[in-house]
Amino acid sequence: MTSIRTNDGPRRRGAPLAVAAGLAAVLTALLLPLSGSALPQAAPTNTAPPTISGTAAKGQTLVASTGTWTGTQPISFSFQWQRCDSAGANCAAVAGATNTTYVLGTDDVGKRIRVLVTATNSEGAASALSEATAVVASDGAPKNEGEPAIGGSPVEGQKLTATTGTWSGTQPITFAYQWVRCGTDGGKPDGSNCAVISGATSSSYTLTGSEVGFRIRVRVTATNSAGSATVASNATAIVQAGKAPVNTKRPSVLGTMVEGQVVTVDRGTWTSAGPITFTYQWVRCRDVCTPIPGATGTQYRLTAADIGFKVRVNVTARNSAGSTTVLSTEAATVAAAGPAGIVVLPSGERSIPVTSVPQTERLIVDRVVFTPSPLRSRTASFSVQVRVKDTRGFVVRDALVFVRSTPLVTRAVQPRRPTLADGWAVFQMTPATSFPTERRTTVQFFVKAYRLGDNPLAGVAGYRLVQVRVHR
DSSP, rough: OOEEETSOOOOOEOOHHHHHHHHHHHHHHHOOOOOOOOOOOOEEEEEEOOOEOOBBBBBOEEEOOEEEHHHHHHOOOEEEEEEEEEOOOOOOOOOTTTSEEEEEGGGTTTEEEEEEEEEEETEEEEEEOOHHHHHHHOOOOEEOOOOOOOEEEOTTOOOEEOOOEEESSSSOOEEEEEEEEEEOOOOOOOTTTEEOOTTTTTSEEEGGGGGTEEEEEEEEEEEEEEEEEEEEEOOOOOBBBOOEEEEEEOOESSSOOOOEEEEEEOEEEEEEHHHHHEEEEEEEEEESSEEEETOSSEEEOOGGGGGGGGEEEEEEEEEEEEEEEEEOOOBOOOOOOOTTTOEEEEEEEEEEEEEGGGGGSSSEEEEEEEESSSSSOOSSOOOEEEEEEEETTTTTEEEEEEEEESSEEEEEEEEEEEETTEEEEEEEEETTTOOOOOOOEEEEEEEEOOOTTTTSTTTOEEEEEEEEEEEO
């Protein structure tokens, strides 16, 4: 018995292939010509209102979308920006503001803005109004809402780290840092009377002997397209002399960087005048390193979430003078467990090359999708999408796929194609002159997935018969 399955329905048991082919031949002989009908005409109707994007601040540009409309094509659109009160009501048209964009000016400050979109076609016109923007601000220059803060111990040799604080204003906002050395009184709140520490312009600073006896602030300057502003953190306590543990050999990670394996930290070597205690934080790194929640031991089992990342560990050594944190040396990228060449797709599925399918397994024609479905034309091209997996559930790439109608009533631009990384191969088909003309019938397709070089009658090939409805 042969299993037949449409692209949008479950498999069912049918008659033998020869019977199915005979039925198709009988149906072909009964084809009737298709008579067309005119599409109804309609005036524009709004199904999703227009929207406004952009920052509601003086000098900024707002951009309008048309929203979504139905109706006879083509549809043309016109725009009229409106200035409303602070509640978004009592709106009036802004003279000359009839483009898709609008630059906010002085008259708009304290107001809300809307846009009225009018859609027009051969059958008539209709209008739709957007929601109101936020109240337009006087400008979008950075404004500090929460001052920067300094983390770390004020001890010689320790690293201090600054936050930017909290800011409002037009995005994007960029930040610059300047660490300053203040007197024991902490200097002025804005740090303007403190001495600039030469070269200390990053978000962190390691204290030296020059800072002992002083207090430290960091001045953060926020800049955007509308201006800039500078604020300072609170001053640290007076910097104390001392020396935290010093790392003399960087930590490293021991083990095989493959999903499911357990790796172990080698904390490296350290010097200190007193006892040292150690803590650990495993991190997942690509462009930046992100802590792995709960991974604070000397060992860590690699998971599927680590695939494609480099897993490292921050080792923190502490003594009575402070602490020092050092990131382990760079390790290999974590690979997925499984056959050779396995990769993890963004969907979470695992893709393997067809060469990694063993002779004990088979290829499966997992899905066949026709677009459009059902077919409604004897002349228009259509696509057939085929997805291939193996019997273990892996998505298979580089498998060859062959597709043809049976009987042969279509022509394929390229009847054999390899599957891509996601397991899909796409074919473009054109109806032949023998394509069915009946109003309701089906066309059957034979699909084969195989590996180049395999014996045509053996190997890991998979086969499938599918059919698509023809309904005009």
